[in-house]
Amino acid sequence: MRARLNGAPAKATSGLMNMQDTSDADTADDPERALLHRYVQGDAAAARLLTVQLTPRIFGHAFRILGNAAEAEDVTQDALMRLWKIAPDWRDGEAKVTTWLYRVTANLCTDRLRKRGRGVPLEDIAEPADPAESAEARLQRTAREDALQAALDTLPERQRQAVVLRHIDGLANPEIATILDVGVEAVESLTARGKRALAKLLGARRDALGYDDDKT
Amino acid sequence: MTKRETDTLEAHFEQARATPPQMPAGMMDRLIADALAAQPAPAIGGWRGFWRAIGGAPALGGLITATAVGFWIGVAPPSGLPDVATQIITGGDDYIVADATSLDTYTSDLTAFGWDLDEG
Incomplete structure (x- = not known):
């Protein structure tokens, strides 16, 4: 079953894109859809709740792909605006709201990566403050985060997207296949190659990152 | 991949999942403002919806004025217009009445309470 959705920026410039519906269970388990309905009916609380729920996920994904907070914010803002615009025409039984949004975000990130080319310096990852964390532990954590981000940035963009969606965003392969518009086998191949790299x-850098100090 | 490499990589992923990147200051407020600005207006039903649909108090004032003027023209038309009320009541198709006096006897109560004929 194929569903057709408007509003997602395509890898090319088309305003329409096809999204594969993964399963009926996919549509049943979509709490954001009810909120989107309330949003369309003018419920301000639904607008706030949807934004608060979706923004960290979208920003986190965009940040991991782009390695830059300002660009990730722009992409997040753009993706959410597209959701608000398409909301009145949202059709039930198609893709999950989050799947649609991840796909829009992935394509916006791809557009940005292609525009700027490779080799843009990475920005330091902003650290959530944790008062209980020692200075040494914080430095080590930051070093590991930077190392992961630097390693992610060396991957080809499709591998990077697949790895981030699977292992950091925690999505299942069929959903990733829908987001990246490829088959499930291709997702498995992309993530496997990405993980190996x-x-x-x-x-x-295991020793330099202090992994010998603990059990990992 | 060796088990050691796999474990190291999984430890990185676990840490990344546990510590999502912090959003720039004020970002959430900006995005909520965007969402509210783009949100469709709430649908209003019943009398409030009807009231809003006709344009509220200003539109109602105009509507009342137009109705009153229309009613007055209907029952007491200016001299240049046919007396439609009389035609309807008498069933005639000619507004020029030869015997106004006879008409006055049975239409005066119905055509602007006889005011138009009194004035004529």
Whole structure:
């Protein structure tokens, strides 16, 4: 079953894109859809709740792909605006709201990566403040986050997107296949190759990142 | 991949999942403002919806004025217009009445309470 959705920016410039529906269970388990209905009916609380629920996920994904907070914010804002615009025409039984939004975000990130080319310096990852964390532990955590982000940035964009969606955003392969518009086997291949490359890069820095100090 | 490499990589992923990147200051407020600005107006039903649909108090004032003027023209038309009320009541198709006096006897109560004929 194929569903047709408006509003997602395409890898090319088309205003329409096809999205594969993953399963009926996919549509049943979509709490954001009810909120989107309330949003369309003018419920201000639904607007706030949807924004608060969706923004961290979309921003986090965009940040991991782009490695830059300002660009990730722009992409998040753009993706959410597209959701608000398409909301009155949203059709039940198609893709999940989050799947649609991840796909829009992935394509916006792809557009940005292609525009700027490779080799843009990474921004330091903003650290959530944790008063209980020692200075040494914080430094080590930051070093590991930077190392992961630097390693992710060396991956081809499709591998990077697949790895981030699977192992950081925690999505299932069929949903990732819908987001990236590829088959499930292609997702498995992308994540496997991406993981191998990351393991090689990070494994070489294992000692420097303090992994011998603990059990990992 | 060796088990050691796999474990190291999984530890990185676990940490990334546990510590999502912090959003720039004020970002959430800006996005909520965007969402509210783009939100469709709430649908209003019943009398409030009807009241809003006709344009509220200003539109109602105009509507009342137009109705009153229309009613007055209907029952007491200016001299240049046919007396439609009389035609309807008498069933005639000619507004020029030869015997106004006879008409006055049975239409005076119905055509502007006889005011138009009194004035004529």
